[in-house]
Amino acid sequence: MGPARRLSALEQDVWAVFRQATKHDPHVYVGDVHASDPEMALLLAKEQYARRDPCVNLWVVRYSQIFATDYGDADMFRPATDRSFRFGGSHRDQQRVYREAGRRRDDEE
């Protein structure tokens, strides 16, 4: 993994906007605004990204505060070895045992 890369913004005053649609949802990056301070960034974010889509909460983050991996390093997200143990598919039998566990006793009663 290369060094953490600061996203370069042409200007100091670019903010990334994250919108949370409902309290059940995570905040999701939706786009940018230009603003000179957080209050202005939030106000513009509300106008630009929450005038139609549902929203309960907004975050704004200065671009200069975001650190990112490099697209050139995207290979590192590809598993080097078999990682099927991370996924449900390799435990299908166990899933059946688990699902049927309660059912058998229910039938007996």
Added chain:
Amino acid sequence: MSDHTHTEDPERLAEFEARVAAGEQVETGEWMPGEYRQEALRLIQMHANSEIMGAMPEREWIPRAPTLSRKMALTAKVQDEVGHAQLLYRVAETLGRSRVQMIADLIEGRSKFHNVFHYPAETWADVAVIQVFVDGAAMQTQGALRSSSYAPYARVMKRICYEEDFHIRLGLDVYRTLADGTPRQRAMLQDAITRWWVPLLHFFGMPDRVSPHTEKMLRWRLKVKSNEELRQQFLRKFVPIIQEAGFTVPDPALRWDEASQRYAYAEPDWEELKRVGRNQGPKSAERLALRQDYHRRHRWVREAVERWGLLAA
């Protein structure tokens, strides 16, 4: 920024082209040919300019909209268009030109905006025609660009198309009210259709010659469909909207060709498109002057905001 004649490392260029051909997209900060960057910037900057200039003809009608609900819907639509400009200037900025510079380019006449926004909106029926047909024309282009190879542009285009779809529905509501209205309302709508027909055909640009440049733009997916393909797509959808409401397309040569599934139409005067492109359209000077005027009048706001930002930082 590298210029047109800049030669790229052939290996890198081949790798880039292979990626784009495989349907991959390019992100900000990734390597791209200098010419790709320059062309993408030119396109997106012009698109952004068109959104902001496109808000102007309709904005003129906000105080004169016939009912309160029409006024509110129109205001919302105009806000959407200015919002589109904001989104697009930001995308253009990621290619290396500041928004401040691009606004200056626009109001000082150094960069272009779409032909349709150089024309007047004379009556309330023009608002209907703009919302249905101009937004409808833009939707053909923008819909195709959702698969642009420049990822930030493609993402923004999805959001924009979602709102454009709403604009067209809004416009159809005005259109149908006028079409179902009094003879005077119908005459007003026919007049607007007649005046807008040629600018609408012009909107998609001249039929592409198969130039190496166009080929490259298509190969790089900065262009997704040819001008003529998009124009035909537009005609297939929108000519019936005119004809089924009992209005006339002001082109006696217009006819549907079943065999080729295309409309034949009289070639519009392409010289007019070129003139308009040089900011010599009927409203070019007036609208640019208005933007310059607002830019001057708002200088104190920009300065105050900048100073406040320095204090807050």
